[in-house]
Amino acid sequence: MPLKSKLFQNDNALEACSVKDTAQIALGASGEHVSKIHTALLILDDVSVDANELSAMYFGPSTVVAVQNYKRRRRIVNFSNQLQSDNIVCKMTIAAMDREVAAAESLPIHLDLDGVTST
């Protein structure tokens, strides 16, 4: 099933990750697909990875931590071979991220404008 979010859809690496165990994304990966995962982590968990990893579109140590925390909060665990969340973007992870990002994209933008004023 193709990815639904505007952020992820039509990205070959992410589409592959969503259907193939062999296409999972982990430490050392780099490219546009990793950058989109960085964006998703900011949208969903308000977590920004290390600036160097961000600019290099690199799945480095801070991305590892952010992904692991993302999965832990949502209890994304492959119980067939795991007892706790790992730090790999697997089929279950990308599906969850895609679902959440698509939901966020469909919501009206909320903007708290109590802060906007001039005197």
Add this chain to the structure above:
Amino acid sequence: MAVTIQDAQLKLMITDGDVKPDVYINPAGHIVCHLTKGFVASTFPKDQGDALTAVAHAPVSVGHGDNIDAWSFGFVQIARANFYGAFYAGRISREGSVGVLAHNPPALASPILLDGSGDPPDPFFQDPSRTSYLPPMLHTSWGDHPAVRIPLTMPNPTTSGVKNHLFQFIFDREFWTIYTSKDPAGAIRYIVHFHWKVRYDVELLWRNQMPILRRSKSDFSMVSKNVKGAPTDSDLQAMLASPKGARANQTFDSAQTQAFRGARGPNRSENPQWFTTVPRDFWG
């Protein structure tokens, strides 16, 4: 004989020595550009002190049978919003950029605004009851503190709603503050004025997800003092002829709200890539 201000002996004293444009960055979500003196971050926009003040001491002669209590004396203030731009960017170019402009239509129909503090009667900036009359002198005080608060982040709908971060804010305004009388029939006479400018112009960068002031080119300047009569700028004449209507703070707050929240268009652009003006190192 009517009530007559002795213009030649009128003294208008302006205190602006401690005015210093600055920016308060609240990492929880906004910045406040202010003029330092009288600024109270914890209560803004309420309970702020005046940054600059003025007092007019005007000798007045009152004709036999005339009642000075039927006259009003005070300051009228006209503001001109020259530019208001808040510019946001994603962490990388692919996360987009947002520009908010609030000084132009449709958010702001006219940049010329009748200013006011509190809820004074037209056309005054503050309630004319601030004027005291100790024969033969009228004493009228005035004070202001133009400041502005805006959010540090803006969601960008063109890039999945990801937060874009403030990297530049410019708000340029001019003010004409005019000592004015209003007779019992409502006739207005502009007696003397001063002209001043406030430009907030700040650039931020972000480190470890925290905003830091990179540069401030903010400026306060007193353009002219003790100028007899009304301002002569052509774009002010309509307001000077009919100084009434909504006050600048309400009008401009509404313009800002529309610019930030209203439809995309002349007052807000949302882009899938960075503006060319985004500094490469703004996020780190």
